[in-house]
Amino acid sequence: AQKVTQAQTEISVVEKEDVTLDCVYETRDTTYYLFWYKQPPSGELVFLIRRNSFDEQNEISGRYSWNFQKSTSSFNFTITASQVVDSAVYFCALSEPSLNDYKLSFGAGTTVTVRA
């Protein structure tokens, strides 16, 4: 069963629009960790954020913000005032301590295209 679901395959916006990427996860662990990674056209996965399951505070970093809702098992990501440089594939991922190795289970990714 898919542990991380990113329902949006592709999103296309015009520069300066806001864009929200959905992520829904599934785990039996009470403690777990959620991540967002960005993969620009160059291909390298770039870490954006890590969130612990016991910390439900939302976080903002510049134009990026994350909304963690344990009740709905969601960890959504919003880019405010998008820019062309935000064009990339964005992956949500889950790490479960019960597996003892913290390997990442990735969603399928959402391709964001920001048009000038």
Add this chain to the structure above:
Amino acid sequence: GAGVSQSPSNKVTEKGKDVELRCDPISGHTALYWYRQSLGQGLEFLIYFQGNSAPDKSGLPSDRFSAERTGGSVSTLTIQRTQQEDSAVYLCASSPFPAAPDTQYFGPGTRLTVL
């Protein structure tokens, strides 16, 4: 400091040949992971190393795949008798200490094409 490096960046091989992919993790990182990114399967876990041992090999797709790590540093992923379905980008990641979910830092990947 230097990030995770992988070599070669691109590898084209013929079906049936063996290939070796190399990963140099960030210095001091004890945990090392291999993932594979392909069009049909997305990003999938292959194998995890803690030091030189591999306690989780559950993601290796067949016995044609093997990996080793030496000196708690460099890791090599070997694919024997390559098949066309092995074509993918192979990503390596390292993290400082696996007892906590430290962030995994990824290398640029090796793009493998099997003709």
